[in-house]
Amino acid sequence: MTSEPRVIVAGGGLAGLVAARHLAAGGVAVTLFERREDVGGRVRTVERDGYRFDRGFQVLFTAYPAVQRELDLETLDLRRFAPGACIARPGHRSTLSDPLRDPRTLPTTLFNPDLTVGDKLRLLRLRRRLERTDPAVVFAGDDGSIDEYLHEREFTDRFVENFAAPFYGGITLDRSLSTSRRVFEYTFKALSEGDIAVPAAGMGAIPRQLTARAREAGATVETGTTVESVSQDGDGVVVSADGETLEADAVVVATDPPTARDLTGVASVPTTARACVTQYYTLRGGTDLETGKRLLLNASEEGPNHVVPHSDVAPEYAPDDATLVSATYLGEREEGDDELAAISRQTLESWYPERRFDRFEAVHTERVAFAQFAQPPGIHDRLPDVRDPEGAVYLAGDYTQWSSIQGAMESGRMAAKAVVEDLSSA
Template sequence: MNGDVTVVGGGIAGLVAATRLAEAGADATLLERRPDLGGRVRTETVDGFTLDRGFQVLFTSYPAVASELDADALDLRTFAPGATICRPGSRATLSDPLRDPRGAIPSLLNREVSVSDKLRTLALRYDLAQREEASFFGGPDASIREYLRDWGFADDYIGNFVEPFYGGITLDRSLSTSKQVFEYTFRAMSRGAIGVPAAGMQAIPEALAARARDAGVDVETGADVETVRTAGQGRIPFRTGSADAEGATVELADGSTREADAVVVATTPPEARRLTGVESIPTEAVPNATGWYTLPAGESFETGKRILLNAAEASPNAVIPMSEVAPEYAPDDRALLAATFLGEAAQDRPADALREDVRDALAAWYPKREFGGLETVDVHRIPFAQFAQPPGVHDRLPDPDDPEGPVVLAGDYTEWSSIQGALASGREAATVATEYL
């Protein structure tokens, strides 16, 4: 295959699209506005601590992970299955006995969830395991809360476990997100592990970038794209007609241009809509904030490598024992915790107030311990952590070939909001783009 392709955006989707096109024989150039690659999947180092840009994890059973990444090379550190349900004076383990036999007895003794709901969870697990991959994001839809009630789960189970657990996954403790996200991720958790690379989540785009460069992709960072125009007709969305289009032009903010037979737009949803004019690109944002905290030297913090879910309050939604799961995230003598805060309110609350919420929660959950020495390492406030996914949204998402002319979309917003969606969309965009080469 011959032809020139310009990929706009160096996040996960853009990296996969550029790599796939280069491996197929195209001359691929990737333009990224920032000085580094990775998009929303980034990691920084602060005072010797490894901090991901917001709490993120990798589901090892995602199909696109197997096709686009070498999970072994990422050196993953994995969480124990399930979680710990916490409220003042009480911590109760809820795990998957099929994947975590040692957690079977504590889970059985857990009084936060009834025996019938535990059995119902196993039945749901079995039901979803029988589903075909292509069946999840289509057909009748409902909210997660409605879906679980239809299954017969009690309000206590939904409130004590699902609200905080899926609040962390969908950033929506109200459980108004599409049930399709719940079904897909619930099955993924029953099939594999959840973890983080020892070097931080940015190891994922770094691995994809290395593969891209090995394939011959010309990567340009600091390249801010201003417009995308189809040949002879100005800015899209003017239709060129078909795969016989004569190419497109990318104009950068510095006035320079790039000519290509095809362009893949792999930016954030708002920027992709601006560049392409495709109105079906979702731009309603779901925000999130993640606080990173450390305890004084010598104060270890052990949870059995499980996420601590706040069943009593919404702030923090959950506390995550990062250095217990991944010791590389913290200096040898320190413990690193992450805490998630949902909604718009957390975007404006002072860092000290967020820390006090975490300190109060830990003191209530562990009444025999002292947490006066809890210190803030950093707070990440992310206004656009995911695009909103209410029931029915996945039927309305754009197709990769929706833009006019030889322009293709790549981003999780063409699939669903996740690393799986981003990886899969990059591969699909590359397939579509080859029609113009």
């Protein structure tokens, strides 16, 4: 490059922040505009009255390659969930763990009544096969639904109903398991090789760290500024932001999918959404749900998909005299906040009939209409490329990869790489 080009990044989610950092590191004068007053996109944390409420149930998979590359995990001060989950239904709870990572759980996992011995052996064989699989080739393989994938490998209906449906329902927001098998393989491999964790300061610490790294690399990050339009102008691009017209050598559109489609005209940007509702509750201080820092999976169709013991895993999420848990419901629920809270309390009381939840109180509700884009079999072959918009306009978002933190961060890096390469050769 003979002179320092100017690039604008529209959107301050994970993809945009990663793109800004790599652009700045590549010798580009980059300015990122985020329409909200804080960065993070779908990854944000609300702090109130000593509590931390993430925007929906979100966790970090530490084995994701992009997570290891883009984040300083030690500085994030992670709080880790124990491997596995607790399976719950009225009057019944059981623990399913990973004895290879936590040998102390071998007896409880071996004699867990919610899975057959054959299912446990099949899980072990699947783990060993995916350990030898390069994650880069997962999305290049054959496709089908998760449900088809599990039944092809002779997992029983008991395994699917008691564990796979609620566990992967939580990951894909699709309890029917009609999501692409590629998502299952990639996440199953990541779960086998790393941890599920949250930063002590909440998931919002992730975009804050990415922002600091982008600024250290030389990027400018401005919040409270909305990019309204993007248009080609000769070899450059004209951007309208809050009524002001700006010229740039290139633009990276890193907004949510519907906005990205509107700004770029790329019809292959997926806009079919998966929604969820996550509601947070306080319980009497010191309440122990006896999960061993694991998720509680609902093995029945009634009630929330899963319950999370937040302050057990991360004490920093609640004041010292309170216990914080959350329940996540899949889809856009018609029930009001009070009705959902009543359902969650009744569900917990049915799982713990020996207890009373008389100090159960809903303190925060997050209704996320676009938590993920839907990922039916074959969709990843139809997703747009970062260079699909016309001219010097590029895409950065998980919708160029797959719906995940991994996909978002990787897309930001790939978009920045494409911009730097194209500007260098111009």
